[in-house]
Amino acid sequence: RRHRIAVIAGDGIGKEVMPEALRVLSAAQQKFDLPLELVPIDWASCDYYAEHGQMMPDDWKQQLQGVDAILFGAVGWPATVPDHISLWGSLLKFRREFDQYINLRPVRLFEGVPCPLAGRKPGDIDFLVVRENTEGEYTNLGGVMYAGTDREIVLQETVMSRFGADRVLKFAFEQAAARPRQKLDVATKSNGIAISMPWWDGRADAMAQHYPQIAVEKHHIDILAARFVLQPQRFDVVVASNLFGDILSDLGPACTGTIGLAPSANLNPERTFPSLFEPVHGSAPDIYGQGIANPVAMIWSAALMLQFLGEQAAHDAMLHAIEHVLAHGPRTRDLGGLANTAEMGAAIAALV
Ligand code: NAI
Ligand code: MG
Numbered sequence: 207r208r209h210r211i212a213v214i215a216g217d218g219i220g221k222e223v224m225p226e227a228l229r230v231l232s233a234a235q236q237k238f239d240l241p242l243e244l245v246p247i248d249w250a251s252c253d254y255y256a257e258h259g260q261m262m263p264d265d266w267k268q269q270l271q272g273v274d275a276i277l278f279g280a281v282g283w284p285a286t287v288p289d290h291i292s293l294w295g296s297l298l299k300f301r302r303e304f305d306q307y308i309n310l311r312p313v314r315l316f317e318g319v320p321c322p323l324a325g326r327k328p329g330d331i332d333f334l335v336v337r338e339n340t341e342g343e344y345t346n347l348g349g350v351m352y353a354g355t356d357r358e359i360v361l362q363e364t365v366m367s368r369f370g371a372d373r374v375l376k377f378a379f380e381q382a383a384a385r386p387r388q389k390l391d392v393a394t395k396s397n398g399i400a401i402s403m404p405w406w407d408g409r410a411d412a413m414a415q416h417y418p419q420i421a422v423e424k425h426h427i428d429i430l431a432a433r434f435v436l437q438p439q440r441f442d443v444v445v446a447s448n449l450f451g452d453i454l455s456d457l458g459p460a461c462t463g464t465i466g467l468a469p470s471a472n473l474n475p476e477r478t479f480p481s482l483f484e485p486v487h488g489s490a491p492d493i494y495g496q497g498i499a500n501p502v503a504m505i506w507s508a509a510l511m512l513q514f515l516g517e518q519a520a521h522d523a524m525l526h527a528i529e530h531v532l533a534h535g536p537r538t539r540d541l542g543g544l545a546n547t548a549e550m551g552a553a554i555a556a557l558v
Contacts, residue, residue, distance in 0.1 A: 208241045209515045212276045212480070214250045217292070218489025219499035219547075220279020226501035226551025227277065227508040230527070233558040234512065234520040245273060250296040252283035261295030267303070270480060275511050276300065278484035279504065283491065297484075301339055304479035306472035307370065308377050309337040309451065310510075311486065313438075313458035316467070318533040319541060323435060323461055333441040335458050336378040337451025339472060341370045344448045364402050366447070371406060375413040377475060378445035382420050385442055390417075392424045393446035393454065406447060430454070434461055459486060464540040466500025467532075469507035471514065483511040497546045500538040502528055505554055527557035 215224035228244070235242050247269070248254065249262050261281075263269065270276070278300075282292045300306065315321050315331035323331075347363035382390040392410045396403040407424060414422045425433065427450045433440060434457050446454055459468035468486035485503030493499055506528060513521035531553045537543025538550050545553075 207516075208243060209275065209517075210243045210245060210273045211511070212245045212247050212270055212273045214247045214276060214278045216250060216279040216281040216296075216489065217252050217283045218280060218491050218494040219487075220251075220281065220489055222494070222497060222499050222547050223485065223501040223504035223551075224277070224279045226547060226554075227504045229551050230505050230524060230555045230558060231508050231512075233555040234517075234524055237523065237558055238517065238520040240512070240517055240520055250278075250281060252281070252287045252292055255287050255292065255295070261292060262299070266299075273480045274477075274515060276480050276482040277508055277511060278482050280485065280487060280489040282489045285491065297482075300482050301472050304474055304482070305340065306474050306479070306482055307338065307340045307373060308471070308473040308475060309339040309455065310381075310471040310473060311335045311337065311455040311458065312469065312506075312510075313455075313462060315438075315462045316529060316532040318535075318537070319463040319467070321461070321463060323438065326438065331438040331462055333438070333458070334381055334443045335451060335455040336374065336381060336443060336445045337455055338370065338374040338446070338448045339451075340448075341365050341367060342448035364399075366402055366406060368409065371409040372413060375410055375445060377473075378443055379413055379417045379420060382443040383417060387442040388419055389421045389423075389442040391430070391441055391444045392422060393427050393430050393444065393450040394424050395427045395450070396424075397426060410445075427453075431457060434458060456486070464500060465503070466538065466540045467502045467506070469503050469510055471507070471510045473514065481511075481514055483507040483514075497548065498539050499547050500540050501547050501551045502532070502554075505551065523558050524554075527554045530557050 215221045255261050281296050313333050315328050317328045343364045345365050348361040351359045394403050394407050396407050465487045470486050472482040474481050485507050509521045509524035536545030536549050536553050538545055
């Protein structure tokens with residue numbers, strides 16, 4: 207047992223929150239005797255781009271050979287590199303070429319965090335969004351015809367495969383089966399998107415046959431978004447196509463306070479390739495350099511990584527430390543506190 211972890215801080219506050227995640231990981235390593243081997247990576251950033259004209263070296267895949275997981279800060283510095291170049295040149299390459307077909311985003315309301323939804327208390331909101339991460343609505347298939355004329359036409363295809371849909375649905379059912387509520391909610395839009403979405407529903411029904419103990423409920427995406435806000439306590443595991451999952455997995459964390467808390471895992475569950483763990487937030491140029499970024503999303507992402515690597519006890523200790531610090535402080539400004547990034551990170555590390 208040995209875990210090789212590539213560490214990519216990236217840009218902006220990625221460079222500020224990553225040291226806090228490493229500080230907490232190091233505390234967990236000491237306490238649980240974790241066999242961690244960190245591989246620092248100095249590419250996949252806009253600084254690297256400024257020097258080399260590309261986000262990553264040509265041999266990036268070879269350099270990551272034998273790595274079990276990638277811990278990723280954030281990428282993007284729109285003042286110098288357009289976002290589609292920085293994102294498609296790094297993060298999206300990892301997701302697609304490492305077949306990280308699951309994007310898993312826990313949504314949870316913590317004690318001590320002001321909730322934007324009136325009347326909600328911790329315990330009311332605690333669910334997982336499982337997003338399909340490699341196909342669906344996000345393709346490059348299509349184009350513009352008769353461009354610039356009044357007959358201009360644009361077409362953008364959705365591609366869903368039985369293989370792709372079944373594997374994300376199976377993952378979601380397995381997650382639901384491992385949790386006490388035994389409940390899965392499926393995002394659809396089969397009333398409006400009349401070919402692919404009824405087909406998606408059919409794949410969900412077929413998969414449900416293998417999980418008779420799981421209560422399955424389908425929701426059209428529009429009412430599902432409303433229910434995230436109005437009745438978040440209904441949800442336990444929610445599975446969605448790439449586009450719907452993208453929207454839901456930002457809406458979910460938005461319902462629990464600050465984006466500075468939300469973690470994510472880009473998983474290749476078969477472990478053929480490394481999986482990637484990153485906060486939901488980006489590089490936050492507006493606050494970079496002040497040392498006030500909330501490090502929890504990054505630290506929680508590192509905890510998810512340990513869980514995926516089989517280190518459940520270390521994951522649980524990190525999460526308990528996060529819970530305690532959110533409830534009792536110190537807290538960063540986005541949580542209404544006065545602490546800086548390092549103070550909050552150190553407080554969490556001390557409790558692991
Ligand atoms: P952002 O998530 O970087 O920032 C949005 C807002 O949330 C800002 O006001 C920021 O100050 C605040 N915020 C974000 N993280 C925070 C934290 N940890 N603590 C306290 N406040 C926090 O999104 P934005 O501004 O749309 O994008 C900035 C750059 O990040 C762009 O280049 C974008 O492409 C990139 N980006 C990268 C992502 C990634 O690496 N996965 C994800 C999202 C954006
Ligand atoms: Mg998004």
